[in-house]
Amino acid sequence: MRAAYEGRSASSRSKAVRSSSDCGSEELARARTSFLVDEPVAPGVVREPILASWTRSRHYDVDADRLELPYDSDISMDTVLTRAAGPIVREVADQLTSEPVSLILTDADGVVLDRRSGDGGLTHHLDRIWLAPGFSYAERYVGTNGIGTALEGRGPAQVFGHEHYAEHLEDLACAGAPIRHPVNGKVVGVVDLTCWRSDANMMMMAIASTVAKRIEETLLEQSGRRELALLHDYLIACQRGRGAVFALSDDLLMMNDRARELFDPADQGPLLAEAGEALKSGHRHQVLVDLPSGNTARIQLRPSWTEGDRTGGIAQVQLITNGAVPTPRVTGTTSALPAAVGSGALWTKCCQAVDRHFRSREWLVLEGEPGTGKTTIARATHQGRTPAAHLRVFDAEQLGPRWMAELTEELENGSGGTLVLEHIDRLDTEAVLALSDALEPHRESTDPERPWVVATVSTGSGDPGSGAGAAWRELLALFPSTVEVPPLRHHVEDVADLVPYLIARLTRGAELTCSPEAMRVLMRNRWPGNVEQLYQVLRKVVARRRTGVVTPADLPAETRAITRRVLTPLEAIECDAIVDALLDASGNKAEAARHLGMSRATIYRKIRGYGISMPTSG
Incomplete structure (x- = not known):
């Protein structure tokens, strides 16, 4: 060569x-x-x-x-x-x-x-x-x-x-x-x-x-030996039982007919991801996996070969619900938590993980960007499982003389239910120590009336508990697990479910629907402010139109900008002004620039910087 x-x-x-x-x-x-x-x-x-x-x-x-x-x-x-x-x-x-x-x-x-x-x-x-x-x-x-x-x-x-x-x-x-x-x-x-x-x-x-x-x-040349070993183990597993069998490695995936009957593609992805990760241990063992459909899978894993961090092996899977073997599932994915709107795989998996912690009454930290719906998931889990039980939300941003006293009272009442502690990453060192002291006596309690406690922290506001040091680590030790709530841009398909739900809340059931054209504009956005930003956008829409059909012309100017971050107030004003000028000029950038008193080069740079898009349909 x-x-x-x-x-x-x-x-x-x-x-x-x-x-x-x-x-x-x-x-x-x-x-x-x-x-x-x-x-x-x-x-x-x-x-x-x-x-x-x-x-x-x-x-x-x-x-x-x-x-x-x-x-x-x-x-x-x-x-x-x-x-x-x-x-x-x-x-x-x-x-x-x-x-x-x-x-x-x-x-x-x-x-x-x-x-x-x-x-x-x-x-x-x-x-x-x-x-x-x-x-x-x-x-x-x-x-x-x-x-x-x-x-x-x-x-x-x-x-x-x-x-x-x-x-x-x-x-x-x-x-x-x-x-x-x-x-x-x-x-x-x-x-x-x-x-x-x-x-x-x-x-x-x-x-x-x-x-x-x-x-x-x-x-x-390198694949032959490994794949033959995997194929051999797969055939033996299929001959010995009638259950679902998967054979998987980085290069190969096989499944029997029973696996295809029990698990549709929406469930297969998370199941195989968990099985592949678990196989890396190189040992036979069993894992439980919550699936997007709401079911749980018990997986028996047996490695066929291991080389470095690469492994291939057999996964024999049993579908279970509350410990019982169900009949073959019906395809389709709907959230088991009706108040936590969304059916995308990431969102559903998160909801299922929280629900599993609720059933075991294990205290939990929900971590995610501001506006992702951390408290919403906690509320929905409580309402879906124990709608008649007591629920109380304590916002750390409203910390005052009575805040800690009321929290301690809730913990000691022994009435069960759920306590949600919002924004605990914003507490100062003294408050973090006081919160740890209040929670510690109840952490290991076997009292069936012990409340389920959920704390929320934001990943977008810097390191939680900054300045608290050891005190912060001591507080987190009271919560054995953390579940990450995905940002809306990672499950943007759920915008299609969120929009009608939020509109119904804002209009109190009035006849207002979203047109396909307007929905496409909304789903094209990255939503750096997450569900809260979508809610505020729809709030502006409802303020101007309460019935009929929402069209692209009804959407605020900010929906035309596909930004990667939440804009400052000044940037938002500038972005809206550019969008309005472009709309008035029917998309003519030179005319919009003249109207705004800026050069053509400047408006092009601003359009690219804000990610402004002017769809021909709108």
């Missing part, structure tokens, strides 16, 4: 590879700028795969003028992929050591596992743009690039110069080839070659594809 790479003359190597759209030209740069400001892109200038990737990048809300990448400080270099790819990557890197190119290996999430280059200047530049081990170059973080676009398209991807979505990458050229596992066809990583745009070479894609093919051949 090195001979093929060196077979071109120096002048030929330095000539940039150009597509029919002349990738390094000013014309392509202008096309990219037009795309970023929602103007038409001239046909034939941008290659179709690149235009499709730009569209995905916009959908992911990637910042075009800055890089914001997640970093994994604990990447494992002892995996099936790295063991197969390591020797090959080292060999090819040695062959290319005199070339101005970097050879990169990533996993299936675009996280860089290995990067090798003999060019110091290129290496320094790649460090500056975080194209380095531990950082993910998936499209949802970086936009169009050889690694992320190969993963999204599940095929070879070449990206040159201004074809990159992020402007920090426009001086580079890259070619990425996906690595597919030979047993199941799943993409497990990418081989990428990156160089300066002026050094781009026609052989880059061929070399990347050849290296990927060699890694796939090595994976096939």
Whole structure:
């Protein structure tokens, strides 16, 4: 391969590879700028795969003028992929050591596992743009690039110069080839070659594809022994019993007919995730898993093979409800807690976990961003299980002379029920110590009338109990478990359930519905303020329309901005003003800029910064 790479003359190597759209030209740069400001892109200038990737990048809300990448400080270099790819990557890197190119290996999430280059200047530049081990170059973080676009398209991807979505990458050229596992066809990583745009070479894609093919051949050689052992154990498990049987590893999944009958896809995902994690212990054991459907599964696990942190094995599963074997379940996922609205997998799993702690009367901490519905879940669990029992909410933000005395009285009354302690992360050191003293005598009580105590803390307000030190740790020790409440953006599908529920609450049952067009606008948002922000938006809608159908025109201006954070009051005013100006100008940005007294460049920057989108239907 090195001979093929060196077979071109120096002048030929330095000539940039150009597509029919002349990738390094000013014309392509202008096309990219037009795309970023929602103007038409001239046909034939941008290659179709690149235009499709730009569209995905916009959908992911990637910042075009800055890089914001997640970093994994604990990447494992002892995996099936790295063991197969390591020797090959080292060999090819040695062959290319005199070339101005970097050879990169990533996993299936675009996280860089290995990067090798003999060019110091290129290496320094790649460090500056975080194209380095531990950082993910998936499209949802970086936009169009050889690694992320190969993963999204599940095929070879070449990206040159201004074809990159992020402007920090426009001086580079890259070619990425996906690595597919030979047993199941799943993409497990990418081989990428990156160089300066002026050094781009026609052989880059061929070399990347050849290296990927060699890694796939090595994976096939390594997989045979493990998969045969797993298949053997799976067949024996199926012959010995009539229950549900799964065989799983990182590369393979098998299930018998009974497993398909008992578990629909919505339940299979969480069940297999828990089973796969539990198998890593390398020992036979049993686990219980709460499923999104509301059922519970008892899983008997038996490893077939273990290599490093990789394991394959058999999971024999029994479906149980309150300890009894039920009849085969009916498909469909509805929340068992009617007041905690939502049926998405993450939300439902969270509700089921809280419900399980309630049934065992185990005190619990609910942790999540502000506005996610932590107290709502606690209330819903109480009302769903013991609607006639006593429930009391104590908000730490309202701490006063009577707060601790009333809490102590509730604990000592022995009337059972539920106590919710909101925002305990906002207590000062003295209050934290007093709360610990009040709770401690009741923590291990066997009194059946002992209340169930739930505390809520916010992940978005800094470290809980900051300044309390040991006192804070002592307080948390009273709560054996913590359940994380997911932010709304992680279960945005539940917006479709939340909107009619919240509208009904706000209108007290009046005939007001949300149109499909308005619902699409609401579901497109990231909701950094979570359910509370959605509630406040609908509150503004109901203030202006109490009956009929909500259309996009009825929605507040802020719903047109897809932001990643809660805006400051000043930013919110500015964002709303821009949206209103755009609506008045029928989407004409230049006209809106003139109306607001700002330059065209400034309004484009503001539109991108706030993530403002003007759908044609609205």
